[in-house]
Amino acid sequence: AQSVTQLGSHVSVSEGALVLLRCNYSSSVPPYLFWYVQYPNQGLQLLLKYTSAATLVKGINGFEAEFKKSETSFHLTKPSAHMSDAAEYFCAVLRGGSYIPTFGRGTSLIVHP
Amino acid sequence: NAGVTQTPKFRILKIGQSMTLQCTQDMNHNYMYWYRQDPGMGLKLIYYSVGAGITDKGEVPNGYNVSRSTTEDFPLRLELAAPSQTSVYFCASSNRQGLNRNTEAFFGQGTRLTVV
Numbered sequence: 001a002q003s004v005t006q007l008g009s010h011v012s013v014s015e016g017a018l019v020l021l022r023c024n025y026s027s028s029v030p031p032y033l034f035w036y037v038q039y040p041n042q043g044l045q046l047l048l049k050y051t052s053a054a055t056l057v058k059g060i061n062g063f064e065a066e067f068k069k070s071e072t073s074f075h076l077t078k079p080s081a082h083m084s085d086a087a088e089y090f091c092a093v094l095r096g097g098s099y100i101p102t103f104g105r106g107t108s109l110i111v112h113p
Numbered sequence: 114n115a116g117v118t119q120t121p122k123f124r125i126l127k128i129g130q131s132m133t134l135q136c137t138q139d140m141n142h143n144y145m146y147w148y149r150q151d152p153g154m155g156l157k158l159i160y161y162s163v164g165a166g167i168t169d170k171g172e173v174p175n176g177y178n179v180s181r182s183t184t185e186d187f188p189l190r191l192e193l194a195a196p197s198q199t200s201v202y203f204c205a206s207s208n209r210q211g212l213n214r215n216t217e218a219f220f221g222q223g224t225r226l227t228v229v
Contacts, residue, residue, distance in 0.1 A: 009153060034217055043117075043203055043220035044156075090155065099144050099163075099207055100171075101218050105155040 002027045004074075004091045006104035014112050019063075019078040021107050023091030026072065032094040033074045034101065035065055039087045047089070050074060061085070086111045115139050119204050119221035126194040126228045134189040134224050136204030144207045145187040146218065147171075147179065149200040156203065162187055194228045201225050 007022040025031050033050040048059025055067045065076045076089060091104040120135045138145065143164045148156040158171030162181040176198060178190040187206075191198060205218040 041223075043222045044205075044218075045220065046217040049217055099209060099216065100146065100158065100161055101205075101207075102158070103148075103156040105153060 002031060002093050002096050003102055004033075004093045004104040006089075006091050006107050008107055009105065010108045010110060012110040012112065013081045015083055016080050019076070019081045019085065019109065021076040021089050021091075021109065023065075023074045023076065023104060024072050025074060025091075025093050027093065027096075033065075033067065034092040035059065035063070035074075035076050036090045036092060036103075037087050038090065038106075044090060047076070081109075081111045083111050083113065085109055117204055117206055117219050117221040119202075119224050121224060122222065123225045124227070126191075126226065128194060128196065128228060130194050131190070131192045132194070134191075134202055134204075134226075136187045136189065136221060137185050138187075138204075138206040138219070139185065140206060140208065140219065141184060142206035142208040142219070143184065144209065144218075145181065146205045146207075147177070147187070147189045148203045148205065149173065150203060150223075151200050159189065159202075191226075196228050199226060199228045 003026050005024045035047040036044040037047050038044045048057045050067050058064045063078045088106045090106045092101040117138045146161045147159040150156050157173045160179040162168045168179050202224045204221045207216050207218040
């Protein structure tokens with residue numbers, strides 16, 4: 001079964017520092033990969049999604065992710081963290097042959113002033 | 114655009130009570146899902162539906178039931194509430210676009226349920 005693993009349940013950075021949130025996938029076929037963000041007391045919203053057209057994917061709010069087949073990774077980055085980026089981030093993959101998203105456990109991003 | 118709407122936002126239930134969590138979407142999406150979110154565990158799929166009249170179990174269906182009589186509505190029923198069902202529940206929807214599976218899910222704001 002296709003799944004994703006998010007390394008680190010919490011990531012803490014200073015405002016202005018690089019953000020790196022890790023996601024590895026297990027898939028024997030090209031995966032459909034997504035990053036979602038959840039702000040406090042809200043539902044999830046899409047940050048970005050992988051398409052086979054490009055390995056570097058740009059999303060909203062300055063986030064981007066790079067698909068690396070050799071490392072089975074789809075890590076999320078942002079060059080400079082803002083206080084408003086503090087949230088829970090979820091990596092997701094579609095179940096094999098379906099439209100059903102399967103989510104990682106999530107990573108809580110903490111941004112210090 | 115309303116998107117996916119869930120009601121209620123909060124609810125406290127006593128053990129053994131029953132309730133229905135409502136979910137409706139106005140995007141004409143054919144796929145709908147119910148997830149529960151517990152701290153540190155991500156989202157677990159409870160039930161899903163690929164269209165009106167068709168539902169199927171997800172990873173954690175025990176203690177829940179669903180129906181999908183229309184494209185828009187996908188209510189989740191808890192028959193005999195138990196403390197283990199204390200969680201945040203999210204409804205979501207997505208749309209099949211021909212052979213393109215690269216479609217994201219749209220989420221409601223969630224229902225925070227406490228069973229005491």
